[in-house]
Amino acid sequence: MKVEAVRGMTDILPEEAVLWQYVEAEIREAVAIYGYREIRTPIVERAELFARGVGETTDIVHKEMYVFPDKKGQMLALRPEATASVVRAYIEHGLYAKGGVAKLYYLGPMFRYEKPQKGRKRQFHQYGVEALGSLDPALDAEVIDLAWYIMERLGLRREGLFLRLNSIGCPEDRPRFREALREYFLPHREELCPDCKRRLEENPLRILDCKVPTCREVAAGAPRSLDHLCSGCREHFERLLGYLDALGLAHELDPKLVRGLDYYTRTVFELASRDLGAQDALLGGGRYDGLAEALGGPPTPGVGFAGGLERLILVLGEREPPDKCFRLITGPTVYLLPVGEGEVTEALRILAQLRRAGIPADMDYAGRSLRKRLQVASQLGARYALFFGEEERARGAAKVRDLGTGHEEYVPLGELVSYLRGRSRRR
Ligand SMILES: [Zn+2]
Ligand SMILES: [Zn+2]
Structure with a gap:
């Protein structure tokens, strides 16, 4: 019986992986320019971290999180998002002790048990930034500006993007707003879906x-935070609005934007693409001034965002792949053609020598004919074919054929590296 991948867990094959590497490299460079440094947290965390951090009643924790006991019965979870993990690590390693703002970014797989669809998988990948240690709205503006910058670097047009923005206030504002929502939705209770009937009791914000x-129809007339x-x-x-104007970042106020996680306070935003359908958000984020304290750390304000790589790659995949992408594909420069069994040992030595000198080199291991191997060499884009047979072995040389010009010459094995390097410099 064939063993297949788990539903919603997808392989990224080499051709597509090139695009991933390109996107990841651009993101890493962009965030580094803004002063963010990478943090790598474990994929497995205590389930409690997300129940306390993201919120027990959120869909992410309530319905979608992979939770399982380990052999000692401790409840663990595959991380459904990374902000709670980053803040946990920030507290655990006392990063706040350094003072100032800690600027951290991450990139990696997350897990949610959702219905798999285009651009949404059960194992999916997120990149994100977290800036911890300041209440200043200028930091919110910087984080939002960084989000735009990443998209611009990836070649997405400014006009094709738009920013949705809202403020959901602080914990002091929350009870008043929650009451206003409850009062508004109560007469419409029967029109709400079963989930929202529950949300009406637990957290009416979620209905939005x-x-x-x-x-959605009922929510259209709901009170605004x-x-x-x-x-x-x-x-x-x-x-914040003033700073965004100064930076020339267009935004639309969206009173229904509350984001599906409990830890948000004040600023919430989404950067969306006009080229996508109903699920148009490329990334989302906001402020979470109470999260560090909720996780047992010192009160520390924070702001950040997370974006999905799958959706970004979906958008980018529909356009011409940029040149930078192809630079990541390393075909062999040299294709070696040992003529007989007797030459294989020496051929392996030649390959090892070339590769250690940084020259991409390869040969055939599938027992194909010499003619077929020459075809493969040009298909792979090799610049040189190196023939090595009985005669060459006797001379202590290899016959080098320039596949572009057809020019051939014998090069002593000891001089191969300098010969090939010299020629590529002359080109
Ligand atoms: Zn407030
Ligand atoms: Zn509903």
């Missing part, structure tokens, strides 16, 4: 991001 059409902000939150938001 329900995707069920009847719920922006009308329930305290003066501090209002000022914070207005300063």
Whole structure:
């Protein structure tokens, strides 16, 4: 019986992996320019981290998280997102002790048990940044500017993107807003989906991001968090809007944007593409000023975003792959053609010598004919064919054929590296 991959867990094959490497390299370079340094946290965490960090009643924790006991019965989870992990690590390693803002980024696989569809997998990949240690709305603006910068580097047009923005206020504003929502939704209770009936009791904010059409209809007239902000939150938001204007970053206020995670406070945003359908968000994020404390650390404000690589690659995959992509494909420069069995040992030595000198080199291991092997050499884009037979062995040389010009000459084995290097410099 054939063993297949688990549903929603996808292989990324070499041809597509080139695009992934390109996108990842661009992201790493972009965030480094903004002063972010990589943090790598484990894929497996205590389930409790996400229950406390992301929120027990969120869909992510409640429905989608992979939870399992280890051999000692400790409940573990495959991370469904990385912010809670990054903040846990920040606290655990006392990164706050250095003072100032800690700027961290991550990139890696996350896991959610969702219905697999185009651009959404059960093992999916996210990149994201977290800036911890400041309440300043200028930091929110920087994080949002970085999000735009990443997209611009990847060649997405500014006009094709738009920023959705909202402020959901601080914990002091929350009870008033929650009450206003409950009062609004209660008379519509019967029109809500079963999940939203539960949300009405647990956390009516969640109703605002329900995707069920009847719920969306009811939610259209719901109270706005922006009308329930305290003066501090209002000022914070207005300063952020001013900074975004100064940076020339267009934005639309979206009162329904609350994001599906409990830890957000104040700023929430999504950067979306006009080229995608209903699921148009390329990345999303916001402020989470209470998260560090909720995880047992010192009170530490923070702001960040996370984006899905699958969706980004879906958008980029529809356009011409950039030249930078192809630079990552290393075909052999040299293709070696040992003529007989007797030459294989020496051929392996020649290959090892070339490769250690940084010259991409390869040969055939499939027992193909000399003619076929020459064809393969040009298919792979090799610049030189190296013939090595009985005669060459006797001379202590290899016959080098330039596959572009057809020019051939014998080169002593000891001089192969300098010969090939010299020729590539002359080109
Ligand atoms: Zn407030
Ligand atoms: Zn609903």
